[in-house]
Amino acid sequence: MTKLSDAQMIILSRAAQNECRIALPLPDSMRGGAASKVVSAMLAKGFLEEADADMRKGEPVWRETGDGHGVTLIATDAGLSAIGIEPVGATDAPPEEAAPDTLAEPDAAPKVRTQREGTKQAKLIAMLRASEGATIEEIMAATNWAGHTIRGAMSGALKKKLGLEVTSEKTEERGRVYRIED
Template sequence: MTKLNTAQRDLLTRAAATEDGTIDAADVAKPTATALIRRGMLISIPQAEGPSRLLITGTGRDAIGVLENETATPEPATEPAAAPPAPRGKIGSVIEMLRDPAGATIEALMRATGWQAHSVRGALSGAIKKDRGLTVTSDITPAGRVYRIIEGAGA
């Protein structure tokens, strides 16, 4: 079990209670947020305008004993398993766009989320690859680099 002080537990609980798993960094004591970011329980997501947002990671959810999604009833063995539903919020939107066979460019993901390019790349490597264990690939096309999630592959 991960040891958390009261402020850290409260912060993670507040983030987990929001629809998209984020809270304003301006509403948080900096030492508390910094400690959780260093431990991989939060990710700082800079915003184009306004304060950064803090996104709770899978590690942070595990530390407070909160599951991201309820587990679905398993499908019968004769039918292929459906892809798990994407979480709601901006990360969920990014995952949906990446699951599309056409994939998505960084620019399209920036428009969909309102994030800057470095924040989109951080979400791809942190919240999507590391925390959710999804495999993201990229190909260079005439439209630019296109990112996709490969279903059924491990990270």
């Protein structure tokens, strides 16, 4: 089963309860950029699709197209399946049109993070890859970061996002020394 955020679960659950599978309105707590980010991710995964909104019937509008028309969000079969609901009957689209959306997700390559040169993070990585490693105080002097920022960068950006193995060792001369061993 696909892992969904709480917001995605709420949006798809609401859509499943609507006869036309309309995923609007979004939760009250979701506004602006947060709403755009969640909906964009769901559109990319094929859980939602955009459809022309019939404004005469009062269908909710996700965005206006600028020509007096609007677009609404509709939950797809893949979206309903992601929350464990088996779509009832066939949708308006024939099955051969729905199949490429469901097959495209597993083939999608994961995003590869690249390191930019000249950033404080690049400087941090270079200091940690040096054979002598670096202490928090040394990194603070080189990056002008606070100690908690450095520790957060090591555990979050380096370990979790970049997958680097950061080790530490306490020495008598320098105190705790951090390293990335390749």
